[in-house]
Amino acid sequence: MLDNILIVMVNTTHSGNIGAAARAMKNMGLSRLVLVDPKAEINDEAIQRSSRAEDILHNAVITETLEQAIADCGLVVGTSARSRNIPWPLMNPRQCAAKTAQAAQQGSQIALVFGRESSGLTNEELHLCHAHVHIPTDENFSSLNVSQAVQVMCYEMRLASEVDKQSADEAQAWGVDWDHELASHAELNGMLQHMEQTMVDIGFLDPNTPKQTMARLRRLYQRAGVDKMEINIMRGMFSAMQRQQASLKTADNAEQDGDSH
Known part of the structure; x- marks a missing residue:
């Protein structure tokens, strides 16, 4: 399951956040990082913050657009802290992990998309996602650093990868094993x-x-x-x-x- 998951970071502006995200990924067994039009470089600060996860940084894929990053993915989930003009399917991290587990079992590539440090993902970018995930936080202090959000989501992916099939079926997932692979x-x-x-x-x-x-x-x-x-x-x-x-x-x-x- 974990090999099928892409962590996609859009327009990241701080090198340290890229490194910290790589560290979070490696802690939980994920390895595929995609940077969409990054504003920050993979520099010494990123490598230092990665804490020996520099292999993920060196193998990171850089694309010009989000469309390019998710082109081969059958399930795309965008992190969002705001409600939208058009309501979109919304999940918490654990529900997202259940859906991810099922999509991975079907052989699909999955993208978890994280937006800019200051403004998150645009409406247009969120419309490219099958669903949105909201990390519940204290309403009086709801701001999460992007690398912290990556850590939370990678943790849930790790948990979902370790549960047995019966437990996964009981989770909130699309309860059908398709006879064909999900469309990219x-x-x-x-x-x-x-x-x-x-x-x-x-x-x-x-x-x-x-x-x-x-x-x-x-x-x-x-x-x-x-x-x-x-x-x-x-x-x-x-x-x-x-x-x-x-x-x-x-x-x-x-x-x-x-x-x-």
Whole structure:
């Protein structure tokens, strides 16, 4: 399970936090660190704060965007301390660990995403996540350092990796063993883009005033936990709809040409 989990840190501004996060990961047996457009370097301070977890720092993957970081992941969970305009599935760390355990059993890659020290993740970044996780803290002193948040989540991942299957099944997870692997973020994103274009083609969606239609549809499909076969079915359906729409337009144009003569 732990080998399938990516710790993704977005726009981290302090080298010490990167090092401390690496230390937290190694304490709990996680090793895959991804840095999205980091503002801080992996320098001597980061190595010192890692406390002999420099192997994680040296093997860290750096990407320009969050989309690139999570492209191969079937489950993406973003840490959030704030409520959002559009409600999103929300879990505590233990519930998140249960869902992570099940996704890992299915062979999926999992990303736990942590935001900026000062402002966390943006709404757009949180919309890329299947669910959000909130770490419960004292309401009078709720601010957590990002490396502390990484430590809490890695601890819960460690606990979930050690429980037996019966205990995992009793936890709050998607209680189905899929016959196909969960779709990756890139596959789901491609399907949603295909859906959006199809809705525009058939006149259902006005691209000039889309409102929050696609955000809500993204939430629907991410909440459902779509697998690879389901993605293929949906995209086949959209392609058929587009071919039918193109055929109708061709027939309509031919009829108009006939009338003009």
